[in-house]
Amino acid sequence: MSAPTALKKSGPAAGASKRKAGTPRRAGWWLPYALLAPAVIFELVVHVIPMVTGIWMSFLKLTKMFIANWGNAPFVGLKNYQVALDFDSAVGIGLLKSFGITVAFTILVVGLSWGLGMAAAVALQKAFRGRAIFRTLFLIPYALPMYAGVIAWKFMLQKDNGAVNHFLFDNLGLPGDKPFWLIGDNAFISVVIVAIWRLWPFAFLMLMAGLQSIPTDIYEAASVDGAKPLRQWWNMTLPMLRPVNMSLVLVMFLWTFNDFNTPFVLFGGSQPPAGDLISFHIYNASFLTWNFGSGAAMSVLLLLFLLVVSGIYVLFMNRRKDNA
């Protein structure tokens, strides 16, 4: 087994520093490390080493010419970052625009998904006949393989044979021509709606799980005291859901900001400028131009941004918890 050797560095060294001289090491101290070893090894291979490699690549001139033997790609320092952040150049402007679109996309998708999830969780909080049916129904978009749901939307959003235009213009009788939904400015609305359709059931699921741990008698006590439903929600439900909401919002933010799959399946190869989300933008910048150094630099910038935002979020949340 390679497990003990892989852990030699962290295990004994860390244990030794903690141990007072003379006290024998507790028997079986290595067990937790051995238990973690497989997880650590796989995380290293698939996440950590590629990430470090990616950061290294961002300092290289890794273009088409060097891709076969990328060990020989010349080191260019921060050049790739300068290009990506030069907002007078086409590359920089493209990245900045894509960033702006992604920020708007994330705020809308996370905010509305949370709102819908919360509304559904509260609406289904009290038992009634048929509740299980709706609970099951609402979870289907989450259970559906992501590409299957998005492809169905892609079909619905087709200009001539799609259900959306048919409903708006043939059924409702809106005046004018049927618009494109996957090309042009409408693409933004489309990708937002599809992303919400996929994400809100997750918010619903987490909030529903959270609501189950709230004892029902506090609501009874509150209604006896005359508290209106909205007040009850604000004063009791929301604070009790705080632990769930803290991780839920952060996870939804990270997933949505990094979302590649939704635009990739929805738009295919030809992504419209209005739906140019940042992961998709970087993917295209890397694979269409074969400039992987530049793509890696953009990815690192994205990672830094997410790190900073998450860090501030966690700090802010912990501070509020301490004050409360």
Next chain:
Amino acid sequence: MHDTTGTKVFRIVTIVLLSIFTIIPIYVMVISGLKPLKDVQGSFSWWPETLTIQPYIDMWKTVPLADYFVNSVIVSSVATVLSLIIAIFAAYAVSRYTFRGRSLFSGAVLSTQMLPGVLFLLPLFLIFVNINTNFGIQLVGTRVGLIITYLTFSLPFSIWMLAGYFNGIPRELDEAAKVDGCGPMRALIRVILPAARPGLVAVAIYSFMTSWGEVLFASVMTTDANRTLAVGLQLYSTQTNVYWNQIMAASVVVSIPIVIGFLLLQKNFVAGLTAGAVK
């Protein structure tokens, strides 16, 4: 306790609107999979003039869907089993032991959720290529490469959820087993795992869904030999004709196993989430 009119209206409006929003794409998928090709190429109709199961027959010929299906089943199942085993060990360590680096490990594991896929897509690809040239282990274009990648994708969330679940199992249970002479591994297998069954089911569903639905890495790391459904489904639309009816039929078929599995086990899933998220 009586509901006010406002509460009732809120509840009905919410449920009705969200039901419509949820159902329509599913309805369109199901109904369009039963239409002849000319009906999905012309203007959409909510109710088809002709119903046919022909798309469900043709879809296997237009692209080698059966091969993709087999690949997806193998990759997702193996990745799920391995990920579950690895997550059990890691969660056991995090939940039952205090050791140096514990919070570092927990933090690092969850922070992988932050990584943009595009950042490590190409490096991982290059690492796989290098492993092949140096050690002769083929990872690109094989199921093994996908399995390794996918099991790692579901690991962080699985460990986190399971650790939460294990924390909810009283320590006295495994302490008692240890007094009776069980080693740590036997205590895990005999006491903790049976008590954590809903959590294990939840994690297994989550892992399977993650692998089954992954698109980005599948589109780069697969060749004709190991293509999964996630990529295969896109191939209907790159032909000269867009076979929307067959795409929709294929979407239904690839969704059914996973939706049914999820819905049957959703109680476990909610229970597992409750343990992980709330505690």
